[in-house]
Amino acid sequence: MSFWETPHKTVYQGTSKTGRDTVRIIPLGGTGNVTKNMFLYEYRVDGAIRDILIVDCGIGFPDPEMYGVDLVIPDVRYLANKKQHIRGLVFTHGHDDHIGGIPYVYDKLGNIPMWGTTLTAAFANIKLAEIRIKSRVTPVDFEKVLRIGPFTVSFIRMTHSVPDAANLVIETPIGTFYHGSDFKFDFDPLDGKRSELAKINAAGKRVVLCLLTDCLGSERPGFTPSEQVVGETIEKELKLATGKVLFTTQSSNISRIQRAIELALQYGRHVAFIGRSIDQNVEAAVKLGYMKFPREALVRDRDLKRLPSTKQFLVVAGSQGQPDSALSRIANDSHRFVRLDEGDTVVISADPIPGREHDVNTLIDAIYRKGARVSYSDIMEDLHVSGHGSQGDLMLLLSAVGPRYIFPIGGTYKHLMQYRRLAQDLGYEKREILIPEEGQVLEFSSHSAPRVVETLELENVMVDGLGVGDVGNIVLRDRQTIATEGIVVVVIPIQKSTGRVTSGPDIISRGFIYMKESGGLIDAAKRTVLQSLRLKKGRMMDWQFVRKQISENLSVFLARETGRRPLIVPVIVEV
């Protein structure tokens, strides 16, 4: 039985509203954590599900203790028996934590229609094409109004760190919701396309029942600076540069990459793109007119060697120090076409994502060791600005929308709490600020306060290699134990007919202790195993019991001798 066939559990079941029509918001991800965004809007009449609208379907990044897990995707088992009700999916913007989950779960949703603004759709379609899903996201412009079952969805352009980001106004039979995912107010954006404040105000003139809002920047006072300041910093670096310049940022930050290229051209450099994610995104952006530069300014990676280093500007993937990224490979002398030399400059125009600081610092050290200059945000102000609004941006959206209820999303718990303080400063009462956790189902009706009517027990669906959902909690717990304590396998050959131990036992360990230097310990461990076997002579055929005895006795012995508690696996071989 695969993960997807195991039924989802509801750990709390409350009573529903008395009204005829209700709308439930079901966060399958994106609240209480920053990534894996996926929200359901579910319309019910007399308690029966009629229509479901999905907003976003992103990947999450594994916690450090999820050893070996590549990424996490939303647990969509709730939808398993509700496919006939799903009317469609709208993506808010083209970041992986909003679009990246779709290739993994598309076949679980039924063949549903999907929409997104132009670049959002293009980025999502790259993901779908990669694993040969035929369906595509339909691109829509910001004036489009979608009627999706009983839902009317309109788009509001917002500035963020990827072009074409949108907030959604979702009208439902019981009232209007404002889905305010990732944004900031950049009044001087690089692409000239500001947030559509007039549309936000228009939405606010009607009654908005609930504002779902980005809250990731709720700890930062003031407004988030404009992307313009980054351009100025990049120019400073170009002025100082005496060799190649390598520039890295989030691969989806098309406007910043465009700006960097324009500046590089002004300084007489040619441009090369290094790394698959950069290649793909730039190709899509150029095709759609989101990036523009003269073709002759480009140089292929293999032709770089013909250019003097002072003429090279390389846009490189790997701003988070990912060990297998182009930039890490370059810094470690293992890239096919690019090497770092003394006098080169590397500009890291990104802040480490929480949890990636170690990788980024390792990368910086590796670059320095090559004799190159590195600019990174700890030593150079304005080398990166966040795409998320700070307290000022957040208060501006809240004031413009003026909702009856607020539901902060896209932040960890501390960001939610900090947002609540802000909203309270603006006159909202605690009960008007909803802090549901993932899986908590909030029910709204037109005439009474929203409340949690159900709590779904969501699991982390982990992707490891080709497997989706096959690394579950048991596998992960074993990995954690072995990673920190090691594993000890005890092999005991038993004669089938007599139930006697024929030889051994053999003890094999990995990640526990260096066996060749631990002969005494191993011999004593073998004696412990044999004693466990001897003690239970009368019940020797109850193998499960014997295995448990061996595990317990050996565990106590090894903990006393080494202070470690390895995973112990007794294997009884009948011969």
Place this chain on the structure above:
Amino acid sequence: MSFWETPHKTVYQGTSKTGRDTVRIIPLGGTGNVTKNMFLYEYRVDGAIRDILIVDCGIGFPDPEMYGVDLVIPDVRYLANKKQHIRGLVFTHGHDDHIGGIPYVYDKLGNIPMWGTTLTAAFANIKLAEIRIKSRVTPVDFEKVLRIGPFTVSFIRMTHSVPDAANLVIETPIGTFYHGSDFKFDFDPLDGKRSELAKINAAGKRVVLCLLTDCLGSERPGFTPSEQVVGETIEKELKLATGKVLFTTQSSNISRIQRAIELALQYGRHVAFIGRSIDQNVEAAVKLGYMKFPREALVRDRDLKRLPSTKQFLVVAGSQGQPDSALSRIANDSHRFVRLDEGDTVVISADPIPGREHDVNTLIDAIYRKGARVSYSDIMEDLHVSGHGSQGDLMLLLSAVGPRYIFPIGGTYKHLMQYRRLAQDLGYEKREILIPEEGQVLEFSSHSAPRVVETLELENVMVDGLGVGDVGNIVLRDRQTIATEGIVVVVIPIQKSTGRVTSGPDIISRGFIYMKESGGLIDAAKRTVLQSLRLKKGRMMDWQFVRKQISENLSVFLARETGRRPLIVPVIVEV
């Protein structure tokens, strides 16, 4: 053969100076990384070692990929055959990364004399007593001048985040060294004891051959603020608090804890200490007069329940979110005497150490979930100030000492490079700024430029549970593989007399895939194993070859089917 008996290797051996007398500085830790500080000053005459002075002996914190490792200690094998030359050890200050290694390596150094300023000696002696080493560090005051073999060591008081921190002036037969480990210039320190700038200037009046200097703050412009600002912030929190206040900081930051207690008393609260590291340090500090408060202000943890929450001020260990610390246990409802309630306040007066951000954020979220208020440095300015000098502090020390050569220590590579830029701004030339890495031996003489004469191949000596050095690179590599890919054990029973497989094979995996749902995969894997055995029929007794074949074939098969490369351990059981 234990780790300590394996000889250390020299990977580079250059030519020595021609002069009669030389001094070598050998960094066994503390350059290229922040922790595990240990420096040797080695005096030679005509190339022969005469005398060795050791400065500091600290622990290091494991890299994230050192799974299960508790801490790292310096590799002192270089000293194994040189005990007769070691004249003594001086500690600069009482932080674990300067004193914490001594209990692990003391028996490798011979019964050497040790010195430190009063509180430094007290903290180091707590460590030694814990594992029942009889020797003790001799406390000295700042006016003391030690003559240790040919070295004359005097102390300069420096402000840092622990009282009694010292820089050392080390006079040798070939010139004077200034050992400027961790410091900042706090001109208004909480204990009133400023850095002794006059002494630094006096040292600078003589010729200082080389300045070893803290460089951790070299990325930060300006001066590091005084500890005073933290007091003001703590007072704000006390004013706002409506329930218990829990205060946490580094357990060695005695002055800050003292200040927090004074403020708590002003606000009519009683004080309890929660956590072993806090208990031990406070006890030592009180005994030596570094902390003062009325005995009746104290309350034992078990008596807290008799006090109203508004009268409680708890100084709690665990400011880095360590999962087994007192504060984490409290936040997760598993502390014996303390629980968090709505309305309580937790003040985290510390910045996360790089790599610990995830644990600290998890802690903050857990506290919020209890309904308590948390103050932490992301939302509250001046809740923590660094103990390390910023660019201004560093330039002040450099200008006052005016050395011929500079050797930045106690920073990662990026800090060293950043310090070099600073020193260049002050007029030093690149060749005067020495950037050796751990194990690189720098030789100084009175008449020619210092240079690297030898490079020792140092290993990370890892402490895991009770084992010191028994987790080596092989064990660690296995842990890494298993942690991310899992382990597959293949058990093959073979009849000893005939060399035939009697049954099976059995395949056991952990951390790889959930076996109960993967019957088909396991069966196919067994067939792969059997094929490997059949192919090599003629050579069936060459078990090593058979094992290798099984590993390779099974690895290819599993990678193709699952995208993972688990550690494969074939076990052949002769029966």
